[in-house]
Amino acid sequence: MKIAFFSSRQYDIEIFNELNTQYDHKLEFFVPELNEKYAVLAKGHDAVCIFVNDDLNETVIAELAGYGIKAILLRCTGFNNVDFAAAKAHGIMVYRVGYYSPYSVAEYAMTLILALNRKVYKSYNRIKRGNFELEGLMGFDLHQKTVGVVGTGKIGKVFIDILKGFGCKVLAYDLFQNEDCLKAGVTYTELNQLFAESDIISLHCPLSEQNRHMINEASIELMKPGVMIINTSRGGLINTLATIEALKTGKIGSLGIDVYEEEAELFFKNLSDKIIQDDIFARLLTFPNVLISGHQAFFTKNALDDIANATLQNAKDAETQITNENSL
Incomplete structure (x- = not known):
């Protein structure tokens, strides 16, 4: 298949070209995200390959169809950025x-927990300035702490295994209970109970319209004072404005x-010589107890x-299906 890759970075080009020797597709890589402005780049291809911040709304999909695109290949597990009905x-x-x-x-989720709890980023910056004081660096033992895990699929299950190694008590919420988690002694609860009883809450569920902003003013009100929240899933799970207010009050x-x-306007770009225009994100950067990384x-x-x-x-499977349909 002739595949147009969007949101491409050098590591994408290197890895896909290396592994494509086994598949023999024709790959073309584009830096811009796939949206209404750049959909024209898909012309002359059979499929598009997209990442988390490409926007395949109804308008974009209609344009892709006009160019003869037969398949959309997501190089991620989440699919909230694709209009499936339009496709x-x-x-x-x-x-x-x-x-x-x-x-x-x-x-990585555990990395964030440890770095926040033990103030690793603070001590690193202090020591570079010759400050070896311990004031303000006190953390807590993870042993016996209650961690609420929202989403117990493959990632959530591995995360729970890690937590068990630290001696944490684990509460879990998922629409479908994972038998492996149950065997490991995980307690499934209602979401509100998980919010109320957890010292740490980590999100590992896909984003949907039903759970968008699940971390909001009402759910935060249920939580313990001083709760730690970790999100390595999708940004839309958290209402950022409500979270900022809760950070301000402690x-x-x-x-x-x-x-x-x-x-989408920030991550996977080098903006080091530019002024960040997102005032909400800029406010997050001012908190000493907030650790942000760029979808890594x-x-x-x-x-x-x-x-x-x-x-x-997936591209090979799509090619086979297209060939079979054309032969009917």
Whole structure:
């Protein structure tokens, strides 16, 4: 297949080209995100390959259909940025990555917890300035702390295994209970109970219209004073304005996020010589108890290899289906 890659970075080009020797697709890489402005770049291709911040709304999908695009290949597991109804109406197949190393995101979520709790980022910056004082660096033992895990799929399950290694008590919420988690002694609760009883809350669920802004003014009110919130899933799970207010009062004691609901204008770009125009994000940066990274939780060689192989195989499957349909 002739595939147009959007939101491409050098690591995408290197890994996909390396693994494509096994599949022999024709790959073309574009830096811009796929949206109404750049959809024209898909002309002359059979499929588009997109990432988390590409916007495939009804208008974009209609334009892609006009260019003869037969398949949308997501190189991620989340698919909240694709209008599935529009794709179906235009006869465009949609494929996502069903699996990539769950250890990448799960381990990173624990990295955020440890860095926030033990103030690693603060001590690092202090010591570079010759300040070796311990004031303000006190953390707490994770042992026996209650951690609420929202979403117990592959990533959530690995994250729970890590928590168990630290001796944490784990509460979990998911629409579908994971048998492996139950066998590991995880207690499933209602979401409000998880919010109320957890010292740390970590989000590992996909974003949907039903759970958008699940962290909001009402749910924060249920939480323990000083709760730590971790989000390595999707930014839209958190109402940022409500979270800022809770950080100001101390209701939220610390926040670690690898995603942000308006990240499309910021993440995966070098803006070091520019003024950030997002005032809400800029406010988050002022808190000493907030740790932000730019959607890098997935970013391990293992995970990228898994993503590339799955995506290229999806393209092969799409090609086979198109060939079979044309032969009827």
